[in-house]
Amino acid sequence: MRTRAALAVEAGKPLVVTEVELEGPRAGEVLVEVKATGICHTDDFTLSGADPEGLFPAILGHEGAGIVVDVGPGVTSVKKGDHVIPLYTPECRACPSCLSRKTNLCTAIRATQGQGLMPDGTSRFSIGKDKIHHYMGCSTFANFTVLPEIAVAKVNPDAPFDKICYIGCGVTTGIGAVINTARVEIGSTAIVFGLGGIGLNVIQGLRLAGADMIIGVDLNNDKKEWGERFGMTHFVNPKEVGDDIVPYLVNLTKRGADQIGGADYTFDCTGNTKVMRQALEASHRGWGKSVVIGVAGAGQEIATRPFQLVTGRSWMGTAFGGARGRTDVPRIVDWYMEGKIEIDPMITHTMPLDDINRGFELMHSGESIRSVVLY
Numbered sequence: 001m002r003t004r005a006a007l008a009v010e011a012g013k014p015l016v017v018t019e020v021e022l023e024g025p026r027a028g029e030v031l032v033e034v035k036a037t038g039i040c041h042t043d044d045f046t047l048s049g050a051d052p053e054g055l056f057p058a059i060l061g062h063e064g065a066g067i068v069v070d071v072g073p074g075v076t077s078v079k080k081g082d083h084v085i086p087l088y089t090p091e092c093r094a095c096p097s098c099l100s101r102k103t104n105l106c107t108a109i110r111a112t113q114g115q116g117l118m119p120d121g122t123s124r125f126s127i128g129k130d131k132i133h134h135y136m137g138c139s140t141f142a143n144f145t146v147l148p149e150i151a152v153a154k155v156n157p158d159a160p161f162d163k164i165c166y167i168g169c170g171v172t173t174g175i176g177a178v179i180n181t182a183r184v185e186i187g188s189t190a191i192v193f194g195l196g197g198i199g200l201n202v203i204q205g206l207r208l209a210g211a212d213m214i215i216g217v218d219l220n221n222d223k224k225e226w227g228e229r230f231g232m233t234h235f236v237n238p239k240e241v242g243d244d245i246v247p248y249l250v251n252l253t254k255r256g257a258d259q260i261g262g263a264d265y266t267f268d269c270t271g272n273t274k275v276m277r278q279a280l281e282a283s284h285r286g287w288g289k290s291v292v293i294g295v296a297g298a299g300q301e302i303a304t305r306p307f308q309l310v311t312g313r314s315w316m317g318t319a320f321g322g323a324r325g326r327t328d329v330p331r332i333v334d335w336y337m338e339g340k341i342e343i344d345p346m347i348t349h350t351m352p353l354d355d356i357n358r359g360f361e362l363m364h365s366g367e368s369i370r371s372v373v374l375y
């Protein structure tokens with residue numbers, strides 16, 4: 001069949017909307033009609049050329065929702081007509097990682113996924129004789145896409161595609177980082193660096209978890225109102241604080257008899273390695289946990305004095321908020337349907353596929369929280 005798609009032709013260039021050929025699902029695969037897809041900063045990161053795994057030409061996009069329209073031989077867990085969210089972190093429930101119960105990082109198909117291929121080592125997308133790479137196993141910037149069965153979560157069919165697509169990455173990553181990775185307790189203090197599509201979901205996760213003090217840090221003052229909308233209690237713009245934001249934040253988090261300061265939990269949602277260091281060092285001596293969510297470009301490294309770790313701070317990271325996709329994503333969709341979490345206000349812009357590059361421009365200018373492409 002043929003499908004419309006936004007093609008990443010080469011690094012640093014706008015996407016090109018065109019028709020591509022799409023082969024049907026093989027054994028263990030499903031064909032999905034994508035109804036909506038969010039544009040995440042990670043799509044921009046890969047398009048920029050900063051991703052060591054970036055491949056071109058490729059069909060990017062990993063934050064979608066749609067309907068199963070065909071299944072290949074042997075598929076048992078979903079059928080035609082099911083509403084699904086593609087999973088860039090699949091859940092096979094059989095690999096050593098899934099069976100360990102210690103991680104959500106299923107390893108069943110990670111190698112081929114990183115090469116832009118389906119698990120059998122081939123691509124379903126092409127233009128003429130030229131192969132097009134898949135992306136993060138999802139390629140939701142195509143109206144139709146093929147995914148492994150283990151990489152789709154079946155969700156409530158009443159849930160609106162244009163909102164729940166965001167659960168395919170941003171919502172789950174932010175809330176999951178708080179609940180699954182940091183395991184924040186009621187009454188905690190927390191600092192969130194970067195109040196974009198991920199950081200605001202960390203903030204709503206902290207509100208759900210019952211954190212007392214939720215400090216948001218962003219260079220853009222417009223984000224103050226956004227943070228407050230989802231539970232932030234204090235806002236700090238580093239440009240207004242002076243040379244070093246760490247002592248400022250440590251001082252801000254001094255409470256009662258505890259005059260050491262530092263937050264119980266900190267989260268980097270910027271992808272900036274200097275900010276990652278600030279986040280670690282602004283966490284509490286003895287027990288502070290600092291979670292790296294942001295993705296940094298090829299060649300970048302984090303640094304701190306080992307003494308920061310010797311004195312009890314932990315540096316940790318999270319992919320997809322530690323969520324096991326097929327198990328946890330349907331539950332998060334239900335939380336949305338039950339009004340337990342908010343999504344609608346964060347989707348600030350929608351557009352047809354033809355205007356997808358505008359979604360990237362809105363991200364660059366800081367005007368959008370999330371742009372969603374509607375097919």
Ligand SMILES: NC(=O)C1=CN([C@@H]2O[C@H](COP(=O)(O)OP(=O)(O)OC[C@H]3O[C@@H](n4cnc5c(N)ncnc54)[C@H](O)[C@@H]3O)[C@@H](O)[C@H]2O)C=CC1
Nearest residue numbers: 041042194195196197198218219269271293294295319320
């Ligand atoms: N680990 C994971 O599973 C995931 C990681 N990510 C990554 O998370 C990061 C955030 O993604 P989005 O929220 O979609 O991006 P975004 O572009 O919507 O938001 C980034 C925010 O950080 C702020 N910011 C930038 N530099 C800053 C600095 N030095 N100090 C304070 N604030 C600063 C910006 O003003 C903006 O508000 C990206 O690096 C993205 O690739 C995204 C999804 C999943």
Ligand SMILES: N[C@@H](CCC(=O)N[C@@H](CSC=O)C(=O)NCC(=O)O)C(=O)O
Nearest residue numbers: 040042051052053089110169295319320
């Ligand atoms: N491919 C990159 C890094 C990209 C990355 O870290 N991706 C995150 C998800 S970001 C979503 O918006 C992730 O889940 N990583 C785990 C994985 O197995 O890919 C690189 O090579 O640095």
Ligand SMILES: [Zn+2]
Nearest residue numbers: 040042169170
């Ligand atoms: Zn993402």
Ligand SMILES: [Zn+2]
Nearest residue numbers: 092095098106
């Ligand atoms: Zn697995």
